[in-house]
Amino acid sequence: MVALVVGCGAVELAAVLVEHHAERQLVVEVQPLRLANAELRAMLAGAQAGLRGYSLTGDERMLDTYEIARSEYGLAGDELLRLGADRDSAAAASAQIDQADGWWAVAERQRQAPPGSDEAAAYAEQGEPLFRAFVAANDELRISTEEQAADLGDQAEAMRWVTIAVICLLTVLAAALAVVTAVRTRRRIVGPLTAVVTEAESRAAASAAAGAAAGVKAGTAAGVKAGSAAGVAAGSADGLAVASGAGATVASGAVSAAGTRPGSAAGTRPGSAAGVRPGSAAGAGQGLAAEAWQGPAEIRAIAEALDAAAERAEEMRRNEELVVARLHEIDTVKSDFMSTVSHELRTPLTSISGYVELMRDAEPGQLTASQERMLDVIARNARRLRDLIEDILTLSRIESGDFRTMRGPLDLAEVVLRAVAAVEPTAAKAFVGLHADVRGPVPVRGDSAQLNRVLDNLLSNAVKFTPAEGTVTITVERRGDHALLVIADTGMGIPEDEAEALFGRFFRASNAIRQAVPGTGLGLAIVHTILSNHEGTIEVRSTENVGTTVTVKLPADELVPALSGSSRDGVGRDGAG
DSSP states (O other): OHHHHHHHHHHHHHHHHHHHHHHHIIIIIIHHHHHHHHHHHHHHHHHHHHHHHHHHHOOGGGHHHHHHHHHHHHHHHHHHHHHHHTTTTHHHHHHHHHHHHHHHHHHHHHHHSOTTSHHHHHHHHHHHHHHHHHHHHHHHHHHHHHHHHHHHHHHHHHHHHHHHHHHHHHHHHHHHHHHHHHHHHHHHHHHHHHHHHHHHHHHHHHHHHHHHHHHHHHHHHHHHHHTOHHHHHHHHHHHHHHHHHHHHHHHHHHHHHHHSSTTOSTTOOTTOBTTBOTTSGGGGGHHHHHHHTHHHHHHHHHHHHHHHHHHHHHHHHHHHHHHHHHHHHHHHHHHHHHHHHHHHHHHHHHHHHHHHHHHHTSOTTSSOHHHHHHHHHHHHHHHHHHHHHHHHHHHHHHHHTOOOOOOEEEEHHHHHHHHHHHHHHHHHHTTOEEEEEEOOOOEEEEOHHHHHHHHHHHHHHHHHTSOTTOEEEEEEEEETTEEEEEEEEOSOOOOGGGGGGTTSTTOOOHHHHHTTOOOOSOHHHHHHHHHHHTTOEEEEEEETTTEEEEEEEEEBOSSOOOOOGGGSTTOEEEEOO
């Protein structure tokens, strides 16, 4: 039985180790390589589009994407080579970089040629097969990494099924062994006890009969000798009484022998029964009692084994409590570390943003166009880093229980209008149309800052995942006892099999990763927590390559706060890039 338990544990441990190894390879090696490959492709695609637009129109603003991609290409290429060197993808990664370097060389000559000239067209035609070769090498590496990820998943799944089959087999064997052990134990205990009881009863009956006969004979002789009929009768009666007492004593000794230590009854010395000396009829059960003691000895052994098992179970329970306490401690340390690091990152990031603004405020002509583009890149990445730090700090407060919601009366329509106004420049730059249908006022009780964060996350996601010439529609109204907010876009959507993990921490859809859309995967997790604190709900319906619709419901409030004219009944707002 112990071997079966140890076998189950060994099989489970092996399965966990194999699954952990596969997951580590996927997360640490394969997934970063896939991301780096997708990022490099998106970088060159953006550079090609910007260069093509500049060559056709002569608008130097179209070169911004090209310049940014060229400045970041070196680091991206080195990262791809580093990640590919750890696996069997070094050759594919190196071939892809060679193709990309060839295209960059031709692209740079195309950029220096006059826009719209035959020279620029010739360079564009020369660079087209080089770019297609790069795309083919990129696809080869992407397919290779996808196959590696699928193989790792198959390995983990196969080991999981093998583990289940082995554990089921060991469980059946354990059950069969338990049944066999129970049957054998019963036979070894019940058989000797039954034999002892039967033998004791037969011996007691024989002793009682012999005692009665001797008593009758002695009483009759005494009566005859006295010459009195009354004496005969009295002697007979006395003999029967003596025989009856002897038989009872023998029976008492036999029964006591069956239930106590060999040769003892009710705590008396061995070989005695209720005070009868050794050698009397009551001591006849001594050998039988020794035979019966084999059964209780086995029972005692079973009890000792059960006690040992209970002690081991208690020890395992204590160890489990220690492990759980240690995991809680590690989780607390992790949360504290995230919070500390995020706070420490804020200070240098604030300095970087401040100096960028100072350089932007310089006198006209002090900065060249190239320097201004570099400052734009610095400012944009500083904003991304600041948003990431804020998300990490919010997540840390949620996990530590310090995330509080201060609810008060407010108009959801005003919150939506402010959020739409904030996202309009981004939508215009991405050529995404915004259409807002705000039917205010929509009074709710909520935390204004947190609801602003919800709207910023949802609207920025809708704009970010919607391609150029797409639309984002926002509808706000009161419906019954609820405030209803609907945000619908015509973006890339979410794969159906990934919808359940949408609100998990650090989750990102596979199509967003493939297309190198930036993001951390924390926004929707924070949105879900904020809406839960407001007793609200969020529902996402999405179809890949068609669009996504997000529906938010909040309890409506009867107390209407002071409203501005921007959110009166029937107010609508349209904005298009």
